[in-house]
Amino acid sequence: MTRALVVGGTRFVGRHTVEEFLDAGYEVTIFNRGNSENPFADDDRVERVEGDRTVEGEVKRLSMEVDPDVVIDCVAYHPREVRVATEAFADADAYVYVSSGAAYGANRIPKREDETPLHDCTPEQAVDDSWDSYGPRKAEGDRAVYEAAERGVNAMSVRPPVIYGPHDYTERFDYWIDRVENFDRVVVPGDGTNLWHLVYVGDVARALRTVAEAGEPGETYNVGDGHAPTLGEWVDRIAEACDTAVERVFAGPRELAAADLELADFPLYREYPHLLSTTKLRSLGWGSTDHGTALAATVADHRDSERTGRENGPDREAEEGVLSILDTV
Known part of the structure; x- marks a missing residue:
């Protein structure tokens, strides 16, 4: 063997x-x-x-x-x-x-x-x-x-x-699952179109x-997912995997600064798109898992763990400040 x-x-x-x-x-x-x-x-x-x-x-x-x-x-x-x-x-x-x-x-x-x-x-x-x-x-x-x-x-x-995925000790993705699972409104940095493969x-x-x-x-x-969602799209896909619905609230640099936050304070935000070609790997017969399957396993593991990812991004009090600012605009 x-x-x-x-x-x-x-x-x-x-x-x-x-x-x-x-x-x-x-x-x-x-x-x-x-x-x-x-x-x-x-x-x-x-x-x-x-x-x-x-x-x-x-x-x-x-x-x-x-x-x-x-x-x-x-x-x-x-x-x-x-x-x-x-x-x-x-x-x-x-x-x-x-x-x-x-x-x-x-x-x-x-x-x-x-x-x-x-x-x-x-x-x-x-x-x-x-x-x-x-x-x-x-x-x-x-x-x-x-x-x-x-x-x-x-x-x-x-x-x-x-x-x-399951057992991710970095908790960067857990941050977004935690937000989706616990709040009706989720602050998304920028306009939600930033892309990090x-x-x-x-x-x-x-x-x-x-x-x-x-x-x-x-x-x-x-190696990378077959489809590379934007951050705003990821929030929607996570909500679907969690069988819930959330309102994505987009916040630009000015609104974030009023709460003493920056775009880069949020996990998985990247100013310039980061996208990898996987053609070479696919030529060897490799293929990626669909997001429905991958997210179901990831969310299930998150729920079974004690991970929250909250230390990777702004605390909720700061986000509430952003939401209050946007609600008055």
């Missing part, structure tokens, strides 16, 4: 990736520090190896102990980690790095893997941990994949935009397996 090694494997993307490979008949090993609860602790198809992927010696030890056929690297946040992993697992049938749409360094609509420039990455950014360096670090990780492929390693990468987590997991099985060495594959 083919063995997949998932670096990470217990929280969000990694958890769904483990399930994807199990469903496809693989045996799976997960490698992590053990800081999160292991949802596969009672599954004898999943072996867990404890270790720190940021320590080069532990990664090399892992490669000798596990000898996987496929490696899915969900938690490589610095380019050095990608270089160490591609060297340690050079003999694997496939190494797939989870990159990010943030790696793109130019505004294009849509962003294409082989055309849109990536961020540069300085030596200082390569070892930084701040959000400002996240895109450059992911881009440099992609370049490490290209370099490994030139050495004969079957290394590839997958670039998702913002990911939503999202992707359902199950589709990311399936993309990782698709690329591992059918991708080409040195190639990168964008």
Whole structure:
């Protein structure tokens, strides 16, 4: 039986990736520090190896102990980690790095893997941990994949935009579900037409397996929902999934400023559209989940969890201030 090694494997993307490979008949090993609860602790198809992927010696030890056929690297946040992993697992049938749409360094609509420039990455950014360096670090990780492929390693990468779905610890999408579930009127920044391409987590997991099985060495594959709703449309779709109705109240910079808020204070707001072309991935036979199915699973998980996402956006008191201002206009 083919063995997949998932670096990470217990929280969000990694958890769904483990399930994807199990469903496809693989045996799976997960490698992590053990800081999160292991949802596969009672599954004898999943072996867990404890270790720190940021320590080069532990990664090399892992490669000798596990000898996987496929490696899915969900938690490589610095380019050095990608270089160490591609060297340690050079003999694997496939190494797939989870990159990010943030790696793109130019505004294009849509962003294409082989055309849109990536961020540069300085030596200082390569070892930084701040959000400002996240895109450059992911881009440099992609370049490490290209370099490994030139050495004969079957290394590839997958670039998702913002990911939503069950077990999403970032709670960015939960913010909007919480608003829709608890209030009749929801403040939407701007005119609601801002666009940030999202992707359902199950589709990311399936993309990782698709690329591992059918991708080409040195190639990168964008992944994203088949339809990219605007933020205003997302609110309506979430309301439908929640079997409720809400009034979307659009607020521009002036109305928000009166309540000491800005457009960017709201999660999933992006001034310039962020849209990824997924044609290349689709050519491998991958397809996206329809929004009805994806949102039903996402809302059900939200309701079963204690997540609210409220820390990701304005508090309700500030929103009420915006609503009061708009009601007097």
